[in-house]
Amino acid sequence: MILMGEEMREMVLQEVQREMLINMLAQGKRMDEREKYGYRKVNVQKGVLTTAEGSALAQIGDSKVLCGVKFGEMTPFADRPTEGVFMVMAEFLPLASPVFEPGPPSPESIELARVVDRGIRSAEVIDTKSMFITEGKVLAIFIDLYVMDHGGNLTDTAALAAAAALSDTKVPKVVDNKIVRGDYVGPLNLPDKPLTCTFIKVGDHLLLDPLREEERAAECQLTVGTVDGYVVCMQKSGTGSLKKSEVMERVDVALKKGNELRDLI
Amino acid sequence: MVGSPAPDKPVLFQDGKRLDGRALDELRPLKIVAGVLKEADGSAYVEWGGNKVICGVYGPRECIPKHDANPYKALMKCRYTMSPFASLEEHGRSGPNRRSTEISKVIKEAYDSVVMTGEYPKTQIDIYVDVLQAEGGTRIAAIAAATVALASAGLPMKDMISGVAVGKADGQLVVDLGKAEDNFGESDMPIAFKHRSKEIVLMQMDGKLTPEELSANIDAAIEGAEKVYALQAEALRKSYDVTEKQEFRM
Numbered sequence: 001m002i003l004m005g006e007e008m009r010e011m012v013l014q015e016v017q018r019e020m021l022i023n024m025l026a027q028g029k030r031m032d033e034r035e036k037y038g039y040r041k042v043n044v045q046k047g048v049l050t051t052a053e054g055s056a057l058a059q060i061g062d063s064k065v066l067c068g069v070k071f072g073e074m075t076p077f078a079d080r081p082t083e084g085v086f087m088v089m090a091e092f093l094p095l096a097s098p099v100f101e102p103g104p105p106s107p108e109s110i111e112l113a114r115v116v117d118r119g120i121r122s123a124e125v126i127d128t129k130s131m132f133i134t135e136g137k138v139l140a141i142f143i144d145l146y147v148m149d150h151g152g153n154l155t156d157t158a159a160l161a162a163a164a165a166l167s168d169t170k171v172p173k174v175v176d177n178k179i180v181r182g183d184y185v186g187p188l189n190l191p192d193k194p195l196t197c198t199f200i201k202v203g204d205h206l207l208l209d210p211l212r213e214e215e216r217a218a219e220c221q222l223t224v225g226t227v228d229g230y231v232v233c234m235q236k237s238g239t240g241s242l243k244k245s246e247v248m249e250r251v252d253v254a255l256k257k258g259n260e261l262r263d264l265i
Numbered sequence: 266m267v268g269s270p271a272p273d274k275p276v277l278f279q280d281g282k283r284l285d286g287r288a289l290d291e292l293r294p295l296k297i298v299a300g301v302l303k304e305a306d307g308s309a310y311v312e313w314g315g316n317k318v319i320c321g322v323y324g325p326r327e328c329i330p331k332h333d334a335n336p337y338k339a340l341m342k343c344r345y346t347m348s349p350f351a352s353l354e355e356h357g358r359s360g361p362n363r364r365s366t367e368i369s370k371v372i373k374e375a376y377d378s379v380v381m382t383g384e385y386p387k388t389q390i391d392i393y394v395d396v397l398q399a400e401g402g403t404r405i406a407a408i409a410a411a412t413v414a415l416a417s418a419g420l421p422m423k424d425m426i427s428g429v430a431v432g433k434a435d436g437q438l439v440v441d442l443g444k445a446e447d448n449f450g451e452s453d454m455p456i457a458f459k460h461r462s463k464e465i466v467l468m469q470m471d472g473k474l475t476p477e478e479l480s481a482n483i484d485a486a487i488e489g490a491e492k493v494y495a496l497q498a499e500a501l502r503k504s505y506d507v508t509e510k511q512e513f514r515m
Binding site for chain 1: 315356
């Protein structure tokens with residue numbers, strides 16, 4: 001048996017798969033024969049947990065992300081004493097990939113959580129003003145993203161899981177300024193579902209919904225978050241660069257594809 | 266075991282049946298699926314009553330840090346953790362804590378006795394278990410998943426491990442404790458066996474039992490574990506059935 005560390009394995013795969021991808025793209029083909037703006041099979045299952053106030057399992061291709069939404073009580077931020085808070089956290093479980101290690105959150109998992117958070121925050125879909133309990137106490141919504149299998153494009157899978165879980169969320173009853181577990185006032189008001197569309201750039205090509213293999217070969221990545229008709233967050237990551245025209249074309253694609261994904265929730 | 270107990274103790278038995286209508290020696294519904302993850306070398310998903318547990322296995326692979334490597338055998342490692350949304354109560358913290366660190370240790374040691382680690386010197390084998398939803402008996406559900414995940418990773422094992430929690434609630438011997446029986450019962454004893462020899466590879470106990478009760482508990486656990494084994498073997502068999510490719514559902 002040849003023992004090779006995961007980092008070394010990644011470096012070798014990166015070289016091999018980049019060459020393979022460029023050769024295939026020159027023949028107008030993607031590794032899995034998909035069109036450049038096509039998604040893999042998308043599957044959303046809502047209400048998968050009974051212990052959380054909202055939950056969903058999203059799968060895009062082989063990628064799997066579970067989202068659990070829990071309510072809590074918290075001291076509000078000093079500058080917004082009457083507004084509730086929400087936060088998005090992502091956990092890259094070590095079982096999801098040979099390159100995910102146990103330990104403190106990696107920069108990648110923090111970036112993913114913050115991109116999803118920005119989408120939900122800018123879209124203003126959560127009415128934090130309705131989450132006031134009493135002076136010095138507000139409701140908090142914890143949105144936890146559990147990455148369980150890394151088949152590429154974790155950002156879109158996670159945003160999909162989060163939006164689906166929020167649309168499944170019930171608001172708990174508050175009695176005597178305390179949450180009553182298991183008793184609900186009704187569904188969380190969610191006027192829209194912010195989702196993301198992620199592209200990778202290889203040479204002059206930009207491909208939607210990258211496979212793990214395509215991500216390895218990519219120069220950079222562009223994520224466009226949308227609600228119906230609006231862009232709500234963007235993130236370019238990786239070392240390469242993008243032209244304005246390249247960005248604008250993908251914004252149009254993201255607005256269209258975002259609506260198709262929203263219909264699946 | 267999980268979360269903080271409510272102040273009022275519920276009635277644990279009614280008309281000779283348990284809270285959820287089970288007989289004393291009856292297990293909660295148990296579903297095991299092998300090979301649910303693509304990236305992991307081996308994996309399994311288990312739903313046991315209200316428990317939902319996913320397990321992924323990696324290895325044998327390079328041992329990190331290198332100075333931990335054993336020149337004679339593979340190093341078994343286990344990381345059991347509970348999700349922040351696993352319990353009905355408030356949002357928990359993700360990552361390991363004192364409880365999960367102990368559970369990780371006893372799980373790892375159980376498998377160290379069956380996986381043929383001597384075949385893979387200087388390497389490590391990682392068992393990652395994540396409890397997505399908890400309802401009492403999560404370490405035993407983790408064992409149900411980890412055995413199947415290790416086998417589906419193709420690792421040679423001397424035997425399979427299956428277990429069940431037994432205990433005492435309102436003076437009665439019960440098999441596969443639910444959350445209320447766990448919180449309000451007098452004793453809880455998770456226990457796991459090698460399938461063929463019935464040797465104990467994991468055992469923990471809290472509560473107060475006479476030696477006679479303890480002996481009866483172990484006998485009841487052997488029977489319970491046998492039912493778990495049958496489902497583990499079935500899950501593995503199904504995962505090699507190419508005609509029945511199932512998609513992952515929770």
